[in-house]
Amino acid sequence: MNDIILYKGEHFTGENVTFNANISDLHVYGFGRLMASLKVEGHSWVTFSGPQFEGDATIYRNGNYPSIPDEKRFASMKIMKNMGAPHITLFAKINFDGPSTDLDEHTPLPSGYKVASYRVRSGAWCLHEFQDETGKKHVAFKGDEVANCQSIGFENHPASLKPA
Structure with missing residues (x-):
């Protein structure tokens, strides 16, 4: 399982959605810069402040993130898998x-x-x-x-x- 679960409320509350593939614009799903907490299961994810994988980037590794500050909220994301040795x-x-x-x-x-x-x-x-x-x-x-x-x-x- 290589999912990222986004929640509109802090501490994993409120409306939520699960993704397992790159998303170029979370606004389409009603989550563009609106997530307040998230969970990563499996591979790490890179998030971007803007759509189309543009803007400031943050890496979320396997784990739970009960509170996402406003400045870290994002509009697009990529899963980090099958990339080989750096x-x-x-x-x-x-x-x-x-x-x-x-x-x-x-x-x-x-x-x-x-x-x-x-x-x-x-x-x-x-x-x-x-x-x-x-x-x-x-x-x-x-x-x-x-x-x-x-x-x-x-x-x-x-x-x-x-x-x-």
Whole structure:
């Protein structure tokens, strides 16, 4: 079982709905940014503040979440399954150019290291604006190719990456 159960009330009360596949717009189901609690059974889920898997991302792992703060409520979500062991290729220049680095584990990047583009070979990755994993966060999935990190909202380059 790999379900996410959304509830309109805190502590798993009120109207609820169960999903087991990616949902690009929860508004269609009457739950867009309206969930107040949730349960994850099985694989983790990545949620996005906007529809079409856009906006701020949050990862929910197997477990119960009795209260979801307003700023963490979401409009779309993806299940994290069948992604394989994490592997990402980073490029120093846009359009997959310049020196490249392959990673398969959590890596705070050296000060001054610039990731201008990337390709996710397998798994899912969290990219963070700062080395302490704060600031802007982006979740990248197997098959994602970003030719310019500025296109995903990083004015500066990601400073830390870790497998999701």
